[in-house]
Amino acid sequence: MTQRREFIKKSLLASTGLITAPAWLSGAPSLIKSLGNPPSLIEGVQIGCITYSFRQMKEQSAEAILSYINQAGINAIELMGDPAEEFAGKPGISFNRMDLFVLIGKEKQETITEDEKKQLEEMRAQIDSYNQEVAQWRERADLSKFEELRKMYEAAGVEIYAFKPSTFGKMNSDAEIAYGMKAAKALGATHVTLEHPSDDAHTLKLGKMAEKHGIQVAYHGHEQETFTFWDTALTQSPNNSLNLDVGHYVAAGNTDLMPLIEKQHERIQSIHLKDRQNPQNGKENLPWGQGDTPIEDILQSMKTSKYSFPATIELEYKIPPGSNPILEVKKCFEYCAQVLA
Known part of the structure; x- marks a missing residue:
């Protein structure tokens, strides 16, 4: 596994000109061909991707995840915790x-x-x-490894705008929470994301800790999302914010998505894009353009209103036979590009 990770890492570095490509690189993986894709910033709208979208791929190292991102044509991401922490030496x-x-x-x-x-x-x-064991490791983790990971991603043209480790729960210690925020900053992220804990005391605590560490905490929701779902957290701290999932919002039966975005755009750090049906139609996750989520309206609104938060592709619909997560994320990106063209 170590040799395999080194191979992928060296391939990426060589392809970006950071090291001279050795003779053994002549048969390097197809991931190198994808480097140099045009940025996924289209008409001022940053299209990103959460690396959870690649969860069905066999290889889950940070280097492999980077190759998937490049092949999909994406240049900005929300990074899940495991690949980054394992790169930094977290116990397996x-x-x-x-x-x-x-x-x-x-x-x-x-x-x-x-x-x-x-x-x-x-x-x-x-x-x-x-x-x-992991909690003890986090308390003494070498943050320079996260900086190294950021540099590797940046060299391949990928920005990490959000980080989602499993360190911000009510069962996590203050030391783990602080570690998660510090790691996010080392990765270059502007915000961390987590599921809304539905606990006012905990969102207050996270917001205050985020103020101390100079980072935003963006709360994600599923079908419990409503127009006022984030209100308490937002009043508790200027560092509490939204990671709005527009697909789940529609599947919950809400019909005021666009007014919500308009109202809270200054407190939205990022949104998750997926195409879900409303309750009347079954709530299913579908290939983009087949559900009830107004993805086109959202992207056009981001374009015309010049909203600065990224739109994050989250692949959750069933992958069709003969395809794979990389190809499907690329389809989602191309859908966004057509909408914004």
Whole structure:
């Protein structure tokens, strides 16, 4: 794995001219061909992507994620925590995360067997122990590794505008929260993102800590989003803000999305783009242009009003046979480009 990561890293550096390409690079991966794509800043609107969109790809190292971003033609991202933290030396976990997600899904759907329940219990016990190990690592993590990662991404033409590590929950220590904010700044991010905790005391705490560390905390929501969903957090601190998911907002049955964006545009750090149906039509996540989310209106409004926050592609619809996340993210980007042209 170490050798593979070094190969990808050297390939990226060589392709951007930071090192001289050696002879063994003559058969380098196709990712190099994608470098030098035109920026995904179109008519003043920054189109980005959350790296969660590539979760189904087998390789999840920071170097591999960078190659996927470049192949999709994106030059600005919201970076998930694991690739960055693993690059910085975070301890590895002893089981496959996808196995865990599958079992949790079965538990929610009440289709889990007794043997699977035992397996899930064992995994959760391992997670508790692992989380303690990670918390200790975070308290002494070398932040220069995050700066190194930022430089590697910048050399390949990719800006990290948001960071989403699992360090901002109510169970995380103050030291972990501070670490997450410091790591985000080292990566060059303007804001961190997290699921809204639905806890006023915690949003107050995060906002005040964000003021101290000079970064914004942007709260994400799902179908609990409403027009006033973020109001309390926004009044608690100028460093509390929105990471608005427009697809979930529509799927929740809200019909005032555009007025919300107009009202809160100065407090929006980034939005998540996806095309979901409204409740009357089934709430499904669909290929862009087939759902009820007014993506075109949103992008045109960002263009004409000169809103500065990025629009983040989040790939959540079912990937069609013969395709892959890279191709589908690229389709979403091309959809945005056509709207803004």
